[in-house]
Structure formats: C-alpha cells, structure tokens
Amino acid sequence: MIERLNVKNGFVILATILAASAFAWPLFATALPQQAQAAVPVVVFALVPALIVVISLLLDGAVSSSKTLALLGLLAAVGAAVRIASTGVGGFEAVFIILILGGRAYGARFGFLLGMLTIALSSILWGGFGPWTAFQMFAAGWVGAGAGLIPGRITGVADKAARRREIMWLIAYGVIASYLFGALMNLWFWPFGVGPETSISYLPAGSLPDNLSRFGIYTLVTSTLTWDTVRALTTGIGLALIGVPALKALRRAKL
Amino acid sequence: MISHSRGRWAPFWVSLTFAAVFILLRIVYRLVFGSFSWQAIGQAASLAVPFALVIVVCGFLSALVDVRKLLPAMSALRYGRSIGTALAIALSSYPTLIHQVKLLGTARTLRGVRSRSAFLVPLLEHTIERAVALAAAMDLRGFGAGKPASVNDSASIELDHFTLRYGNKTVLTDVTLTIPAGEITVLTGQTGSGKTAVLESIAGLSQHFHNGQNTGTLTVGVIDRNLTPPRLTAGLIGYVGQDVRLSFAAATAREELEFGLRVSGHTTAEASNRAEELIAQFSLEAYADQPIEILSAGEATRVAIAAALALHPRILLLDEPLADLDRDARAELVALLAELQKLEQLTIVMAEHHTSELERLTPQWLSVSSGEVCSGQWGSDVDTLPARSLPVVGSDEIFQVSNFSVVQGSRELVQDVSLSLHVGEVLAITGANGVGKSSLLHALAAKAPSQSICRLVPENVSSLFITETLEEELSRADSLADHKHSGLTAMTFWSILATEESPELLSVHPRDLSAGTQVALAIALQLAWKPQVILIDEPTRGLDAISREAMAEVLRCVAETGTAVLFASHDEAFVSDLGCRVLAIREGVLVSDEVTA
Numbered sequence: 001m002i003e004r005l006n007v008k009n010g011f012v013i014l015a016t017i018l019a020a021s022a023f024a025w026p027l028f029a030t031a032l033p034q035q036a037q038a039a040v041p042v043v044v045f046a047l048v049p050a051l052i053v054v055i056s057l058l059l060d061g062a063v064s065s066s067k068t069l070a071l072l073g074l075l076a077a078v079g080a081a082v083r084i085a086s087t088g089v090g091g092f093e094a095v096f097i098i099l100i101l102g103g104r105a106y107g108a109r110f111g112f113l114l115g116m117l118t119i120a121l122s123s124i125l126w127g128g129f130g131p132w133t134a135f136q137m138f139a140a141g142w143v144g145a146g147a148g149l150i151p152g153r154i155t156g157v158a159d160k161a162a163r164r165r166e167i168m169w170l171i172a173y174g175v176i177a178s179y180l181f182g183a184l185m186n187l188w189f190w191p192f193g194v195g196p197e198t199s200i201s202y203l204p205a206g207s208l209p210d211n212l213s214r215f216g217i218y219t220l221v222t223s224t225l226t227w228d229t230v231r232a233l234t235t236g237i238g239l240a241l242i243g244v245p246a247l248k249a250l251r252r253a254k255l
Numbered sequence: 256m257i258s259h260s261r262g263r264w265a266p267f268w269v270s271l272t273f274a275a276v277f278i279l280l281r282i283v284y285r286l287v288f289g290s291f292s293w294q295a296i297g298q299a300a301s302l303a304v305p306f307a308l309v310i311v312v313c314g315f316l317s318a319l320v321d322v323r324k325l326l327p328a329m330s331a332l333r334y335g336r337s338i339g340t341a342l343a344i345a346l347s348s349y350p351t352l353i354h355q356v357k358l359l360g361t362a363r364t365l366r367g368v369r370s371r372s373a374f375l376v377p378l379l380e381h382t383i384e385r386a387v388a389l390a391a392a393m394d395l396r397g398f399g400a401g402k403p404a405s406v407n408d409s410a411s412i413e414l415d416h417f418t419l420r421y422g423n424k425t426v427l428t429d430v431t432l433t434i435p436a437g438e439i440t441v442l443t444g445q446t447g448s449g450k451t452a453v454l455e456s457i458a459g460l461s462q463h464f465h466n467g468q469n470t471g472t473l474t475v476g477v478i479d480r481n482l483t484p485p486r487l488t489a490g491l492i493g494y495v496g497q498d499v500r501l502s503f504a505a506a507t508a509r510e511e512l513e514f515g516l517r518v519s520g521h522t523t524a525e526a527s528n529r530a531e532e533l534i535a536q537f538s539l540e541a542y543a544d545q546p547i548e549i550l551s552a553g554e555a556t557r558v559a560i561a562a563a564l565a566l567h568p569r570i571l572l573l574d575e576p577l578a579d580l581d582r583d584a585r586a587e588l589v590a591l592l593a594e595l596q597k598l599e600q601l602t603i604v605m606a607e608h609h610t611s612e613l614e615r616l617t618p619q620w621l622s623v624s625s626g627e628v629c630s631g632q633w634g635s636d637v638d639t640l641p642a643r644s645l646p647v648v649g650s651d652e653i654f655q656v657s658n659f660s661v662v663q664g665s666r667e668l669v670q671d672v673s674l675s676l677h678v679g680e681v682l683a684i685t686g687a688n689g690v691g692k693s694s695l696l697h698a699l700a701a702k703a704p705s706q707s708i709c710r711l712v713p714e715n716v717s718s719l720f721i722t723e724t725l726e727e728e729l730s731r732a733d734s735l736a737d738h739k740h741s742g743l744t745a746m747t748f749w750s751i752l753a754t755e756e757s758p759e760l761l762s763v764h765p766r767d768l769s770a771g772t773q774v775a776l777a778i779a780l781q782l783a784w785k786p787q788v789i790l791i792d793e794p795t796r797g798l799d800a801i802s803r804e805a806m807a808e809v810l811r812c813v814a815e816t817g818t819a820v821l822f823a824s825h826d827e828a829f830v831s832d833l834g835c836r837v838l839a840i841r842e843g844v845l846v847s848d849e850v851t852a
Contacts (some may be wrong), residue, residue: 038730056338057334059338060334060335060336063337063338064337064399065390066390066393066394066398067387067390068385068386069337069344069390069393070344070386070389071343071383071386072341072344073341073343073345074344074345074348074385075342075353075382075386076342076345077344077348077352078352078378078382080345080349081352081353081356082359113341115339115794117338117341117342117345117685121342121345121349122748123347124317124322124346125349125719126269127265127266127267127268127269127314128266128315128318128403129266129313130273130309130310130313130314131306131309133313139589167402172779175460186580193277193280193281194281194288195281195285195298197285197289197290197295197298198284198285198287198288198289199289200284202290214568227435231666241370245376245380245723246720249379249380249383250383252380252383252764253383254466
C-alpha cells in the first residue's frame with residue numbers, strides 16, 4: 001500500500017516537473033534543432049491539458065472520502081464566486097486567499113486540486129475558456145499546493161503567538177506566490193503575447209541570457225509592477241485580516 | 256445569479272472580447288517597444304490573428320459543449336470519479352452559495368459592519384458546516400459502496416448497554432432499548448439531551464463519521480453497527496437531518512433527488528427515472544424545478560424525505576422534522592408519516608419537541624435526558640417559572656408606518672400595511688410559512704428612518720456572528736456601536752439569558768451555542784445599538800419547551816426596558832401564551848388576529 005502510494009507520488013512529481021518545463025518552453029525551445037522549433041508550441045498546448053488529466057487521475061484516489069469531496073467541491077464554488085465577484089478589480093486577487101488557506105488547512109494535494117477546480121469551475125460558469133485555461137489550472141494548483149508544503153504548519157492545539165507566526169509565513173508565501181504566478185503565466189504566453197520586432201519580443205534564434213533579459217523587461221512592465229503587485233497586496237492584506245479566524249474555521253472540519 | 260442568467264453563447268462573446276483585447280495589446284506593444292509606422296500597426300495586427308483565432312475557437316467550443324451535462328457521466332466513470340463528483344458538487348451548489356453570500360451581505364449591513372472581508376470568515380464557516388452535512392448525506396446514500404443491496408426483511412433496532420463518547424464528553428450512557436420493526440417511535444427530550452446522538456448512532460454516523468467512541472452494541476436486524484459504516488446500509492436506512500437545507504447539494508429538488516441517486520451508484524438514466532417517480536409519489540411537481548433556496552420549510556422537508564426514501568429503505572430516521580413547519584405543514588407531514596408506516600410498513604424513528612401533533616400516530620414514546628433513555632414522554636413534569644405578564648404599554652408612539660406594501664420581484668406579498676408601536680409594546684405577526692412575514696420584517700427595517708431607531712434580528716441568526724468566541728462577539732458589539740464603556744452588551748446578554756455569567760460559555764464559538772442561546776445573543780448584539788424597536792424573525796425556531804419559556808422571558812425583559820418588540824412567528828402556542836397583541840397575514844393583508852387567539 002505504502003509502496004503504491006510512493007510510486008503514485010513519484011508520478012505526480014514527474015507530471016509536475018513536465019508541466020513546469022512546458023511553462024518554460026520559450027527558454028529551451030531555442031536549443032532545439034530548427035525544424036523542431038515550430039512544433040514546440042503545439043506540443044506544449046497539447047501537453048499541459050493532457051498533464052491535467054493525468055494528474056487528476058493520479059490524485060483521484062487520494063480524495064475519495066465524502067468529506068474531502070464535499071469540502072473540495074464547496075470551497076471551489078466559494079473560490080469561483082470570489083473570483084467572479086472580484087473580476088472588476090483585476091481578476092485573480094482575492095481567490096488566492098481561499099487557495100492558500102485551503103491548501104494550508106487540508107494539505108498540498110487538496111490545495112492543488114482546489115486550485116485546479118476553482119479555475120475550471122469559474123471558466124465553466126463565466127466563460128473565458130481559452131488556451132490559457134489549462135496553464136491557469138496548473139499555476140493556481142501550485143499556489144494551493146505550496147501553501148500546504150511551506151513550514152510552520154500547526155498541528156493540534158496552539159497558542160495565539162503560534163497562530164500569528166503561521167499567518168506570517170502564509171503572508172510571505174502569498175506575496176511571493178502572487179509574483180511567481182504572474183511571471184509563470186507570462187512565461188509560456190510571452191511569445192504569443194508580444195509580436196515580433198519589439199525590444200521585448202521573444203527571439204526564436206536568440207541566446208538564453210538575451211531572451212531572459214527581454215522576458216524580464218516584458219514581465220516587469222506588463223504585470224509585475226501592476227497586476228502582480230495588486231494581487232500581492234490583496235493576498236497579503238487579506239491573509240493578515242482574516243487568516244487566523246479563517247484557518248480556525250477551516251480546521252473545525254477534520255478530514 | 257450568474258449561472259442562470261447567462262445565455263448559451265456567452266463564452267463565445269467573452270472569447271471575442273478577449274481576442275480583440277489580445278490584438279489591441281499586440282499593437283500597443285509594437286508601438287511602445289518597437290518603432291512607429293502605419294505599416295507596423297497593420298503587421299502587428301495581422302500577425303496576431305492566428306492566436307486570436309485560437310481564442311475564438313476555444314470560446315466557440317466551450318459554448319457548444321455543455322459541461323454541466325457531461326459531469327453526471329464523468330462522476331459515473333471508474334477513474335476520475337472523485338474529481339468529477341467534486342466538480343459536480345461545486346457546480347450545483349454554486350447558486351445556493353451565491354444566495355448565502357447575499358444573506359451574509361444583508362447580515363453585515365444589519366450588524367453595522369463595514370469591512371468587506373469580515374464576512375469571508377462567516378462564509379467559510381457556513382461552507383464547512385454545509386460540507387460536513389453534505390458529506391454525511393453522501394455516506395448515508397451509499398457513496399463509494401457501489402450499488403447498495405436492498406434489504407427485504409423488516410429489521411428491529413436494538414441497543415444493548417450502548418455508551419457513546421465524543422472525546423472526553425459522554426453523550427449517551429448505557430442505553431438499552433428495542434425499537435420494534437414497522438412501528439413509529441418518537442424520542443423526546445430537552446435540546447442537547449442526546450436525541451440526535453441516538454438517531455446518528457442508529458445511522459452509524461456517530462461511530463463512523465463523527466469519530467465517536469462507543470462501548471456496548473447496537474444492531475439493526477442482523478447488522479452490527481460497530482462494524483458497518485453508513486454507506487453499507489444506504490438501502491436499509493433513510494435519514495432526514497435537522498437542518499435539511501444544509502445538506503442539499505443541488506440547485507433544484509429534482510437535481511437533488513438525482514444527485515442522491517447517482518451518489519448511490521445509479522446511472523444517469525436510472526436516477527432521472529426514479530426521481531420522476533419520487534416527484535409523483537410525494538407530490539413535488541409544483542416546485543420540483545424551482546430554485547431550492549426559495550422552497551418553504553415544509554416543501555424542503557418533503558423533498559428531504561423523498562430523497563431519504565429514494566433507495567426503498569425499511570427504516571426512516573427523522574431529526575425534528577416539524578421544527579420549522581407551520582400548523583398546516585405539520586398536519587400534512589404527520590399524515591404522510593402515518594401513511595408511510597401503514598402502507599409500506601416502514602420503521603420510523605424520530606426526535607421531536609412538537610409532541611401534541613404526534614399523538615394521533617400512537618407511537619412508542621421514549622424520553623432522553625442527559626444521555627439516558629427511558630420509556631415515556633418527556634416534559635410532563637418540567638418545572639417552569641411562573642409566567643410573568645408583559646409590562647404596561649407606554650403611551651408614546653415610537654414607530655409608525657401606514658399604507659405601505661411589501662413587494663418581492665413583481666409580486667405584492669402584503670398590501671397596505673399600517674401599524675404602530677408604543678414604548679415597551681410587544682407585537683406578534685403570525686401567518687403560515689411563506690406568506691411574507693420575513694419579507695415584511697425586512698421591509699419594515701428598511702423603511703425605518705435609520706437603523707438607530709430599528710434593528711432587525713434575522714431568522715438565520717448565526718449569519719450575524721463574525722468572531723470566534725462569545726466573549727469577542729460581545730465586545731465587538733460594544734465597539735461597533737461605539738460604546739464608551741465596554742461590557743454593556745455582555746450585561747444585556749447575561750440579563751436576558753437570566754443566568755449567571757459563565758466563563759465556560761464565553762470561550763465557546765457562537766455557532767456552537769444552543770439554538771436558544773444563539774437567538775438571545777443575536778438580540779443582545781442588536782440591542783447594543785440601543786434601538787427603540789427591535790424586530791425579531793422566528794425567535795422560537797428550533798427551541799424545546801424550556802427554551803421557549805426562556806425566550807418568552809427574554810422578550811418580556813426587552814420590553815421592560817422600553818424597547819418595543821415586533822416579532823414574526825408561526826408558533827401559535829408561544830404567541831398566545833405570551834399574551835401580546837397579534838396581527839396575522841391572511842391572503843396578503845395584515846389583519847388583527849382575534850379569531851385564532
């Protein structure tokens with residue numbers, strides 16, 4: 001039983017690494033032979049949704065209890081409601097609070113699935129399905145999973161100071177995750193988002209350092225200083241305001 | 256409600272917008288980070304077209320494929336079933352969650368809380384409560400057990416020296432009893448005495464879902480409950496919980512029935528056929544396809560009973576099914592239970608405070624007190640305080656409305672309302688479920704010139720609570736109402752509860768307080784604003800005989816301070832015992848009620 005679980009976990013990690021490298025395709029596609037380069041985006045677009053399916057099937061058995069499923073479904077609905085309700089102020093901000101708290105309270109696997117399902121659900125309800133949906137599902141899944149993996153997790157009874165410390169960890173994580181999420185979502189999209197012949201364009205024949213610096217400017221100017229900062233602020237402030245009682249509320253349900 | 260109002264082609268239009276924004280951004284980048292020329296603009300736009308097309312095709316496809324229709328099939332798959340089920344739960348519970356968000360928004364206004372994030376915590380708390388109730392309902396319907404076997408023999412239920420503990424709290428003590436097959440048994444007893452624990456133990460929830468530890472045995476027919484989790488007895492036992500709405504997963508009654516059947520392993524086609532049968536059998540046609548949150552309490556209970564009987568169980572367990580119902584709905588439900596027992600030889604076990612209506616079923620009466628069960632009816636020898644009379648009504652009129660109507664959507668619920676309240680007066684508004692009592696109260700609260708004159712305690716009182724402990728809640732009320740001296744709300748609370756201050760209670764989560772204490776707390780929170788009028792929606796909801804006595808005393812105490820009390824209730828006995836002025840809503844008109852009093 002334990003061995004089978006470990007093999008499964010190994011596959012989950014493998015699929016995650018594959019997906020992460022799919023996000024970074026602009027950085028290594030240049031190293032491939034010229035004939036193969038044109039195929040890379042097509043492969044990436046097919047690979048990421050396929051990995052979503054694979055990872056869902058791998059994690060399916062781990063969330064089979066009725067309590068986990070009911071929590072996962074209802075929290076995804078709350079996340080989608082928050083996401084759709086806050087679209088007016090830039091889209092993605094407040095939903096990070098739910099993902100981080102969910103991943104923290106119920107663990108990395110739960111957090112990953114919560115992120116994936118929240119994006120899937122809000123896309124179904126609101127429209128906005130696109131080539132980006134699968135990428136968003138992965139990136140949001142990582143945000144939720146990360147919250148379950150970072151240290152300082154409280155188990156059992158804890159005093160107020162320990163709870164505050166835990167929230168400080170989460171705030172720091174939330175801010176970093178906000179920026180990383182933005183950068184990751186920019187990375188795979190960058191060659192499409194900016195056409196050729198600008199100073200921030202992707203160069204199919206360029207060197208890695210050259211492309212990295214161009215990408216750096218692109219992501220800094222188009223999102224790091226704007227959307228990502230708004231997201232980092234709302235996530236950080238939101239966690240500071242409601243983190244302690246919200247985590248306590250979530251932990252009232254024992255999985 | 257976003258999910259209902261958006262048309263089928265909405266995703267397509269959204270994708271067109273995205274594609275346009277995408278092309279525009281490419282042009283902007285080209286101009287800002289490249290060189291300017293008209294040719295460059297044209298080139299940037301034309302190079303952006305392929306990816307824009309991909310966006311539009313995605314939008315078109317997602318408009319074409321209705322994921323909602325695919326999901327039931329997905330949750331029936333061998334692999335991917337769990338995630339399919341989670342997504343199905345998410346999709347179908349979304350509308351009721353949006354409804355809850357609105358309720359909490361209203362509650363936030365009623366409490367005078369400005370911060371928007373303050374109600375994310377109550378929303379999460381409500382979500383967790385719902386998730387636990389839903390998960391229990393799924394287990395009871397045989398989730399994960401494959402197709403449940405139907406059990407034909409009538410099974411009696413036997414408890415032998417059965418003791419149940421949650422952590423270090425003993426809930427049931429050495430219970431030995433036999434519940435005969437094919438008959439009706441009613442458990443009576445004070446709130447918190449262990450009635451629910453008996454039902455949950457028979458269903459197997461106490462032992463296998465809530466992590467209770469037990470000694471002694473509990474057998475249902477030949478089945479040993481200690482060894483058999485709820486999902487394996489889905490075909491034998493149907494369960495209707497206390498707050499039926501909490502465990503609803505779907506957006507309509509029909510979908511709720513279908514969801515339950517699919518959870519128990521039926522195919523989509525089987526589920527929809529059986530749901531149709533149940534709708535006919537329980538006469539749910541009129542509201543089977545209505546949004547589930549607008550069903551009256553009586554209708555919701557009927558749906559829950561239909562859902563519980565979907566798998567043809569031999570035993571039906573009901574936890575306070577009459578609690579929220581008005582007189583007509585109670586009579587109707589009692590008739591239904593009598594019929595089920597007579598025609599289908601169902602074994603029915605229920606916990607209930609409203610015992611007078613149940614006499615005609617001639618059930619076996621059991622009385623539960625502090626975890627011990629004995630035969631007979633509880634409550635006949637309860638010591639009650641001698642009821643005091645209401646204070647003398649002052650002559651000053653403090654609240655007055657005339658000729659105004661309560662409208663909901665395009666429908667006029669109550670027309671031409673005229674009423675006035677005097678200092679220290681208590682006024683009850685009665686009427687059947689769904690005639691518009693709550694709407695009238697909300698309308699009156701909105702009609703008042705300011706919230707400082709008139710404060711409302713809504714029916715779902717727990718939506719007012721925003722902190723983690725009773726103590727914090729009381730001091731938050733002081734700071735919200737800007738009291739110089741803190742402790743005022745706490746004083747109000749303990750005096751209307753008529754008990755000594757208890758440090759133990761202060762650290763309890765407001766949602767974990769008993770139903771009566773929650774209402775008392777909500778009243779104290781709203782009195783913190785020192786209103787001249789307090790409006791209370793269904794103050795006796797879910798209360799047993801003793802707590803109802805206590806609630807009458809709460810209302811008397813409030814009136815003695817000079818605050819006028821206007822409350823809505825379908826509890827005629829409570830209203831007539833209180834002896835206050837009564838108005839009734841009949842056929843959309845508010846009339847003075849001397850006929851039934």
